[in-house]
Amino acid sequence: MVSFETFLQPNNFLQKKTSGMIGYDVPEGVDIRGRYDPEFSKILTRDALQFVADLQREFKNHIKYAMECRKETKMRYNNGGLPGFDPATKYIREGEWMCAPVPHAVADRRVEITGPVERKMIINALNSGAKVFMADFEDALSPSWENLMRGQVNLRDAVNGTISFHDQARNRVYKLNDQTAKLFVRPRGWHLPEAHIFIDGEPATGCLVDFGLYFFHNYANFRKAQGQGFGPFFYLPKMENSREARIWNNVFDKAEKWAGIEKGSIRATVLIETLPAVFQMNEILYELRDHSVGLNCGRWDYIFSYVKTFQAHPDRLLPDRVLVGMSQHFMRSYSDLLIHTCHKRGVHAMGGMAAQIPIRDDPAANEAALELVRKDKLREVKAGHDGTWAAHPGLIPACMEVFTNNMSNAPNLIHSMKRHDASILTEEDLLQSPRGVRTMEGLRLNTRVGIQYLAAWLTGAGSVPLYNLMEDAATAEISRVQNWQWLKYGVELDGDGLGVKVNLDLFGRVVEEEMARIEREVGKEKFKKGMYKEACKLFTRQCTAPVLDDFLTLDAYNNIVMHHPIASSRL
Numbered sequence: 001m002v003s004f005e006t007f008l009q010p011n012n013f014l015q016k017k018t019s020g021m022i023g024y025d026v027p028e029g030v031d032i033r034g035r036y037d038p039e040f041s042k043i044l045t046r047d048a049l050q051f052v053a054d055l056q057r058e059f060k061n062h063i064k065y066a067m068e069c070r071k072e073t074k075m076r077y078n079n080g081g082l083p084g085f086d087p088a089t090k091y092i093r094e095g096e097w098m099c100a101p102v103p104h105a106v107a108d109r110r111v112e113i114t115g116p117v118e119r120k121m122i123i124n125a126l127n128s129g130a131k132v133f134m135a136d137f138e139d140a141l142s143p144s145w146e147n148l149m150r151g152q153v154n155l156r157d158a159v160n161g162t163i164s165f166h167d168q169a170r171n172r173v174y175k176l177n178d179q180t181a182k183l184f185v186r187p188r189g190w191h192l193p194e195a196h197i198f199i200d201g202e203p204a205t206g207c208l209v210d211f212g213l214y215f216f217h218n219y220a221n222f223r224k225a226q227g228q229g230f231g232p233f234f235y236l237p238k239m240e241n242s243r244e245a246r247i248w249n250n251v252f253d254k255a256e257k258w259a260g261i262e263k264g265s266i267r268a269t270v271l272i273e274t275l276p277a278v279f280q281m282n283e284i285l286y287e288l289r290d291h292s293v294g295l296n297c298g299r300w301d302y303i304f305s306y307v308k309t310f311q312a313h314p315d316r317l318l319p320d321r322v323l324v325g326m327s328q329h330f331m332r333s334y335s336d337l338l339i340h341t342c343h344k345r346g347v348h349a350m351g352g353m354a355a356q357i358p359i360r361d362d363p364a365a366n367e368a369a370l371e372l373v374r375k376d377k378l379r380e381v382k383a384g385h386d387g388t389w390a391a392h393p394g395l396i397p398a399c400m401e402v403f404t405n406n407m408s409n410a411p412n413l414i415h416s417m418k419r420h421d422a423s424i425l426t427e428e429d430l431l432q433s434p435r436g437v438r439t440m441e442g443l444r445l446n447t448r449v450g451i452q453y454l455a456a457w458l459t460g461a462g463s464v465p466l467y468n469l470m471e472d473a474a475t476a477e478i479s480r481v482q483n484w485q486w487l488k489y490g491v492e493l494d495g496d497g498l499g500v501k502v503n504l505d506l507f508g509r510v511v512e513e514e515m516a517r518i519e520r521e522v523g524k525e526k527f528k529k530g531m532y533k534e535a536c537k538l539f540t541r542q543c544t545a546p547v548l549d550d551f552l553t554l555d556a557y558n559n560i561v562m563h564h565p566i567a568s569s570r571l
């Protein structure tokens with residue numbers, strides 16, 4: 001497995017500094033190892049890089065410490081411990097405090113569209129009719145140098161209102177409408193390095209690069225054009241503990257001071273998408289109370305995290321991935337407690353993503369998919385969520401209708417749906433094992449989805465449609481860790497009536513057969529040109545590893561690091 005520490009060893013990089021060649025104008029201690037591009041150089045200015053370097057220098061030890069704490073906690077769970085509420089922070093959970101009032105500009109977030117920071121998609125998302133667009137450097141983006149830097153260029157143009165795109169094949173020009181969604185940006189998680197930017201001899205922290213460059217170039221225009229004096233707005237992913245939220249809060253404080261804007265200008269919604277974090281929701285809001293606009297149910301990573309947290313607990317095996325929905329007791333409890341917690345503190349409780357996307361060539365299947373989305377959204381709004389996520393513009397009208405019909409005329413439900421009943425939810429409710437069967441088809445589906453997703457990711461696409469569902473890094477993680485878990489514990493596939501146990505032989509056969517199926521489905525040509533074999537190797541190694549890798553993408557990242565002028569380098 002490639003750990004964060006591996007990236008800290010410069011000797012692992014074949015590429016050294018490109019002195020004397022055309023390159024970026026960098027401040028002391030900063031080394032750019034990604035391709036030079038004149039467009040990128042307008043983002044990677046000396047001052048912007050200085051801002052990122054200052055963030056890195058101030059916070060790197062706090063981040064390292066937080067990552068060490070994650071390891072310690074993991075060890076505790078691996079030794080039989082369970083996540084739970086922290087007695088030391090009871091006073092925060094029981095205290096009477098509120099988050100800063102929600103800015104008017106983002107009071108109404110009933111439907112939010114998400115998508116990678118790709119140029120055409122940004123325009124489509126901003127024009128989609130959703131209230132918010134979450135532009136994603138995380139689950140939906142393969143973090144290649146090109147994707148990240150183009151993403152920054154695209155966001156700058158979007159905030160300036162000058163973004164356009166000419167689709168030459170269709171001779172169609174894309175421009176922003178007069179009315180657009182409010183922009184939130186999701187940087188990467190704390191664990192991911194940015195291997196193309198070295199600061200003082202170490203790879204920069206990915207999320208500080210994403211945040212720092214975006215904030216530096218856009219805060220002023222954003223506040224004028226979008227935030228009505230507030231902003232910029234962010235989504236913060238994959239945190240496990242409130243100490244990680246405190247780092248973000250300090251990053252925001254520092255950025256505000258640097259920009260000379262009022263404390264509390266920057267606002268962020270934290271995704272509750274790890275199992276340990278569900279016990280820290282009050283604490284996370286408390287740390288970010290000047291900068292918070294709520295929490296979101298990141299349901300897919302949450303399921304992934306359930307498996308990861310309980311990797312050493314064979315009594316908590318998951319059933320087939322398709323059976324782990326929001327109606328499972330532990331998922332419903334998580335959503336209910338999140339709503340209660342957010343509304344008690346005066347901020348939004350956002351729902352999550354239904355994975356269905358429109359099915360163009362089959363009206364009946366399309367209607368069935370839409371109906372599943374409507375049902376999911378109805379459950380969310382009735383439970384008290386203030387808004388929800390949509391993966392595709394085609395789903396916005398249906399989501400909007402469900403939320404609008406169930407919200408009276410208010411922009412949100414913060415004050416009307418307190419969900420006091422959820423305050424009694426216990427650790428047992430939040431940890432209850434999901435119910436359901438395991439099948440050979442579940443194993444097969446995990447395998448062919450995981451491999452195809454990874455093949456797309458390695459070629460630059462971080463979200464893809466597969467079998468009429470949206471797949472991204474979070475959903476692919478479920479496929480990976482579920483296979484790992486079933487193999488590790490030799491589970492019986494009890495839903496088929498065959499009593500087959502999962503072992504290496506069986507998995508080997510499944511991988512071979514699913515690769516053959518993928519080749520048939522995508523066609524020989526695409527299969528040959530694509531990265532399916534590389535993806536298969538990576539995915540199979542991770543599913544069969546004696547020790548579970550923390551993240552699929554941390555290992556896979558190794559394959560997309562491209563140092564220049566040497567065309568490609570392996571870490």
Ligand SMILES: CC(=O)SCCNC(=O)CCNC(=O)[C@H](O)C(C)(C)COP(=O)(O)OP(=O)(O)OC[C@H]1O[C@@H](n2cnc3c(N)ncnc32)[C@H](O)[C@@H]1OP(=O)(O)O
Nearest residue numbers: 114115121124125139140300353391392463464465470474
């Ligand atoms: C677990 C989580 O973290 S969820 C959040 C992260 N995941 C995401 O954000 C996924 C977002 N969704 C997507 O990436 C896409 O919808 C996909 C990959 C699933 C499907 O995309 P496609 O195959 O291109 O869909 P499709 O062909 O139906 O697209 C039709 C049009 O809608 C646009 N579109 C589709 N999804 C989006 C989106 N999320 N945002 C903006 N535009 C979109 C396409 O660009 C295309 O535009 P065009 O007609 O102008 O060419």
Ligand SMILES: O=CC(=O)O
Nearest residue numbers: 298299300301474
């Ligand atoms: O980021 C969202 C999720 O569901 O994961």
Ligand SMILES: [Mg+2]
Nearest residue numbers: 139298301474
């Ligand atoms: Mg996620």
